[in-house]
Amino acid sequence: MTSPEQVCQEVLRRITPGPEERERVLSVAEELMERLRAVLAEEGVEGEVRLEGSLAKDTWLSGEADVDIFVRFSPDVPKDFFRRRFLQLAKRATEGYQQVERYAEHPYLECYADGIRINVVPCYAVRPGEWRSATDRTPYHTDYVLSRLDEHLKGEVRLLKKFMKGIGAYGAEIRVGGFSGYLCELLAIHYGGFLEALKAASRWRKGIVIDPAGHYSGREDEARELFRHHLIVVDPVDPLRNAAGAVRLDKMATFVLAAKEFLARPSEAFFFPPEPDSTGLKELLATRRTALLAIHVRFSGLVPDVLWGQLYRTLSALRGLLKNEGFKVLRSSAWSDEEANCVLLLELETARLPPVVKKVGPPVWLEEHVERFLNKNMASPELVCGPFIEGDRLMVLVKRRWPDAAELLREKLRDGGKDVGVAPLLADHVRKGFRILVGTDVLGLCEELSGFKRFLTEFLVGRPPWLVREG
Secondary structure, three states: OOOHHHHHHHHHHHHOOOHHHHHHHHHHHHHHHHHHHHHHHHHOOOOEEEEEHHHHHOOOOOOOOEEEEEEEEOOOOOHHHHHOHHHHHHHHHOOOOEEEEEEOOOEEEEEEEOOEEEEEEEEEOOOOOOOOOHHHHHHHHHHHHHHHOOHHHHHHHHHHHHHHHHOOOEOOOOOOOOEOHHHHHHHHHHHOOHHHHHHHHOOOOOOEEEOOOOOOOOOHHHHHHHHOOOEEEEEOOEEEEEOOOOOOHHHHHHHHHHHHHHHHOOOHHHOOOOOOOOOOHHHHHHHHOOEEEEEEEEOOOOOHHHHHHHHHHHHHHHHHHHHHOOOOEEEEEEEEOOOOEEEEEEEEOOOEOOOEEEEEEEEOOOHHHHHHHHHHHHOOOOEEEEEEEEOOEEEEEEEOOOOEHHHHHHHHHOOOOHHHOOOHHHHHHHHHOEEEEEHHHHHHHHHHOOOHHHHHHHHHHOOOOOOOOOO
């Protein structure tokens, strides 16, 4: 069997940028930085233009370069400047390139040059602990990582990032809820390498505290009390920030399991997962005999992080609605092209329940509860049988309000679904129109929506490609 070290050596060869790629990406970054400096000078605006992110630290992956250019302003600059004037200046500096306004805590500009995505982001030049915006920490993150990286560790960071991408745990955005690039850098530095990080992660448990700068040395319980999170990685530049705060429990668990699996059964599939086999989806649905429901909604004007927050909140509400009506939800997930379409996907044991349901009442000697139960149910037009006694409890059989899951969802979503917990911004779009597809009809979305077929395949297969057992 190939050793972990041999796999890492081959993967590193494939993901390390070569001289020509480095020169091309860095030249694009340097040109835009000079253009930004020139525009600021022309307008008489003082700001320090800096290269940040993985490109500045030389931890980026071949073929996946993102250029992060930050402009640091004096703390005296009002935040309204970020919202209005900064975008105008950034657009001037990037004229001729495709431009997209993005919004996080404050607006920033995303543009594309020579096929490379470039983010132009404002922040404040403040001292540590005096943060005025979330992006103020970034230059300190860059400096911290650079001060601790050598050429060997840069490769180890690349391996960890590519591993996280391969297992689907990379990215701190709400859609993923995984490990940011900075967090990967911290873990590789703290543990001293990629394999060392995997060996440590294979022993992680909920509530683990990782403190690279020793802010809470000997006081880990204090860190747990402060952050109250399943994975705590104290930010070296800010002892009041958990650098792993965005990592969902399922992504932490995915990394733990994948680390164990790679160490036991090393393979390039952890880094370069094969495309899922989408043939035979109809047969796959038919043989499992569960009920698949998809809610397709068109939307506009929602930035990705806001959209995914709305989708996950809505999915949780719909699971609760179905459960309360007696349906058993086996799995659920959400998909979106982040531009105009989103789909909420639910797999149920069955989409239709018996038309009659049994209601369990109180023991007969609880007089007040018995009287309330009898008055309510004996006068109900939904009563089918009873009341009768089983053991010491009253029972009735009543007509089920919603024996059909699709009908239940269709009715509850008709007015947008806010009353059943549909997130408000998504509810506005649901009110304008939605489709519910059941069973093999869901497969029609594979032809309509680019990217949905892969999502549906991975959902139905369930098992990640790196989880392999012989025989």
